[in-house]
Amino acid sequence: MSQVVATRSIHSTPLSPGSGSAHDRAQKFLKPATFSSTVFPPQGNKCSQIGFRSFSISARKSAPVEVVPVSLEDDSKIEEHLKHFRGMQQFGDSSAGMWSKPTFRRKTKIVCTIGPSTDTKEMIWQLAEAGMNVARLNMSHGDHASHQKVIDLVKEYNAQSKDNVIAIMLDTKGPEVRSGDLPQPVTLNSGQEFTFTIQRGVGTADCVSVNYDDFVNDVEAGDMLLVDGGMMSFLVTSKTHDSVKCEVVDGGELKSRRHLNVRGKSATLPSITEKDWDDIKFGVDNQVDFYAVSFVKDAEVVHELKNYLKSCGADIHVIVKIESADSIPNLHSIITASDGAMVARGDLGAELPIEEVPLLQEEIINLCRSMGKAVIVATNMLESMIVHPTPTRAEVSDIAIAVREGSDGIMLSGETAHGKFPLKAVKVMHTVALRTEATIPGGQMPPNIGQVFKNHMSEMFAYHATMMSNTLGTSTVVFTRTGSMAILLSHYRPSATIFAFTNEKRVQQKLALYQGVCPIYMEFCNDAEATFIRALDLLQKQGMVKKGEEVALVQSGRQPIWRFQSTHNIQIRKV
Numbered sequence: 001m002s003q004v005v006a007t008r009s010i011h012s013t014p015l016s017p018g019s020g021s022a023h024d025r026a027q028k029f030l031k032p033a034t035f036s037s038t039v040f041p042p043q044g045n046k047c048s049q050i051g052f053r054s055f056s057i058s059a060r061k062s063a064p065v066e067v068v069p070v071s072l073e074d075d076s077k078i079e080e081h082l083k084h085f086r087g088m089q090q091f092g093d094s095s096a097g098m099w100s101k102p103t104f105r106r107k108t109k110i111v112c113t114i115g116p117s118t119d120t121k122e123m124i125w126q127l128a129e130a131g132m133n134v135a136r137l138n139m140s141h142g143d144h145a146s147h148q149k150v151i152d153l154v155k156e157y158n159a160q161s162k163d164n165v166i167a168i169m170l171d172t173k174g175p176e177v178r179s180g181d182l183p184q185p186v187t188l189n190s191g192q193e194f195t196f197t198i199q200r201g202v203g204t205a206d207c208v209s210v211n212y213d214d215f216v217n218d219v220e221a222g223d224m225l226l227v228d229g230g231m232m233s234f235l236v237t238s239k240t241h242d243s244v245k246c247e248v249v250d251g252g253e254l255k256s257r258r259h260l261n262v263r264g265k266s267a268t269l270p271s272i273t274e275k276d277w278d279d280i281k282f283g284v285d286n287q288v289d290f291y292a293v294s295f296v297k298d299a300e301v302v303h304e305l306k307n308y309l310k311s312c313g314a315d316i317h318v319i320v321k322i323e324s325a326d327s328i329p330n331l332h333s334i335i336t337a338s339d340g341a342m343v344a345r346g347d348l349g350a351e352l353p354i355e356e357v358p359l360l361q362e363e364i365i366n367l368c369r370s371m372g373k374a375v376i377v378a379t380n381m382l383e384s385m386i387v388h389p390t391p392t393r394a395e396v397s398d399i400a401i402a403v404r405e406g407s408d409g410i411m412l413s414g415e416t417a418h419g420k421f422p423l424k425a426v427k428v429m430h431t432v433a434l435r436t437e438a439t440i441p442g443g444q445m446p447p448n449i450g451q452v453f454k455n456h457m458s459e460m461f462a463y464h465a466t467m468m469s470n471t472l473g474t475s476t477v478v479f480t481r482t483g484s485m486a487i488l489l490s491h492y493r494p495s496a497t498i499f500a501f502t503n504e505k506r507v508q509q510k511l512a513l514y515q516g517v518c519p520i521y522m523e524f525c526n527d528a529e530a531t532f533i534r535a536l537d538l539l540q541k542q543g544m545v546k547k548g549e550e551v552a553l554v555q556s557g558r559q560p561i562w563r564f565q566s567t568h569n570i571q572i573r574k575v
């Protein structure tokens with residue numbers, strides 16, 4: 001039996017199992033869009049120990065708990081869980097402290113790949129309400145018309161949503177090697193012979209096209225060919241000028257346009273292909289927020305893309321996908337050149353031994369965090385939910401690990417693109433992330449951070465604002481025109497939410513990816529004080545902070561907004 005719980009607002013109605021059915025309550029708790037998933041601590045000063053480990057940040061001590069099922073099968077067990085948690089609550093102490101407590105919401109952001117299961121208005125809306133923060137368009141599939149439709153729908157959602165925003169990430173196809181289209185899936189058994197050819201348009205029971213002409217030159221007899229990162233494998237036995245003959249090692253069902261990797265080898269192709277440049281221009285025209293650039297091998301290609309974006313005045317952040325064996329020796333320079341990285345575990349685990357993947361995941365997350373870059377963990381996070389309504393326990397643990405390691409984003413691929421349970425997958429991811437975050441000790445400064453950001457006053461301010469809000473247990477409120485101050489704050493990982501006010505819709509959208517940031521669009525006044533009052537008023541009206549609650553208000557950044565009034569300051573204000 002799975003038992004997943006989430007901290008949840010009780011406000012003035014503590015654990016009220018009598019109101020509505022367990023299913024109704026579960027639905028309510030599971031509505032987790034960044035804003036609507038507000039989690040308030042209780043009014044009283046009783047301390048709860050959430051879960052099985054105690055933790056000490058005062059801001060969290062009094063956070064109440066309610067039980068949220070991961071699966072529908074768990075709904076009927078809610079009462080049982082509630083009893084269990086009421087029991088656990090009595091172990092808490094009562095030292096709530098003098099500071100009122102901040103609002104909690106999920107900090108780790110959810111990236112959803114949009115595909116045939118989710119490319120309608122209804123599904124985009126529901127995904128957004130379920131907790132999607134970033135919509136990913138995979139340019140390996142679909143065409144510009146189908147991606148345009150999704151972009152327009154996300155923008156429509158953003159335009160009408162009062163309190164939520166979804167960023168758009170365009171993921172380039174890159175120099176990936178794929179098998180061609182098949183009229184129907186082909187079942188292959190171990191020991192059987194199968195051929196890959198560079199001839200176009202072949203798709204039979206014993207031969208399929210490959211989209212890359214140098215495939216025949218890159219592989220040798222004895223190489224191991226992996227389909228979809230190892231779901232099937234083929235031993236290369238011989239080759240001709242246009243075909244590669246193989247013996248099936250691990251069989252299965254071969255479908256259309258599957259990934260092909262040669263174990264231990266990267267394809268000798270440029271990272272950004274002609275198709276990618278075409279897709280990148282499509283992204284510029286549509287003002288997407290992020291590019292996820294596939295198969296980056298060195299920093300050169302990132303500089304090339306950044307220069308191109310500069311030349312067309314496009315402010316699109318570049319996330320490098322770490323998935324190629326060749327990228328590993330250049331990790332530091334690649335990440336330095338970019339705005340963030342994605343641990344693309346599918347291809348990474350095909351090009352490199354699979355046991356390296358968790359180690360690389362941790363290393364890439366640490367590197368990104370020490371350099372102040374965004375980081376996303378991707379692929380197979382809830383793979384079984386493509387066909388099943390509940391996750392495996394190992395998948396749940398995988399999400400928890402990525403959250404604990406401090407990833408900004410966790411990504412769903414086939415689960416939301418073509419899976420049977422896209423909304424449930426998002427809800428599970430939300431619930432697991434929220435539950436895991438509740439156990440991460442707050443109030444501490446990560447030791448490596450603070451060493452790096454010493455170059456600018458705003459970095460000092462982000463560091464000290466985080467110290468201050470952690471010590472006092474307050475949320476942070478920041479005003480940003482470019483997003484940079486909110487991103488800086490996010491990288492220090494304060495314990496409570498960063499409410500990032502911006503008067504730029506594009507900045508608001510981009511900030512949706514960053515850990516702990518709740519981006520809010522608001523017109524700024526000419527006067528700083530009037531803007532602060534407007535912001536605090538809005539937070540209170542939306543139920544994001546309570547009257548009497550303290551917040552840490554940060555006025556800093558590379559381009560201070562009210563330069564004539566002040567330069568940098570941090571204040572603690574009572575709402």
Ligand SMILES: Nc1ncnc2c1ncn2[C@@H]1O[C@H](COP(=O)(O)OP(=O)(O)O)[C@@H](O)[C@H]1O
Binds near residue numbers: 113115138141415417
């Ligand atoms: N825009 C799309 N149109 C059709 N199918 C899609 C689309 N995006 C994703 N898919 C389907 O979802 C699967 C998983 O998505 P993803 O992991 O992004 O793809 P892949 O691993 O093939 O690069 C894809 O293999 C494909 O079958």
Ligand SMILES: C=C(OP(=O)(O)O)C(=O)O
Binds near residue numbers: 171294343344345413
């Ligand atoms: C995210 C990945 O890339 P794609 O889905 O484009 O294959 C991956 O390989 O893990």
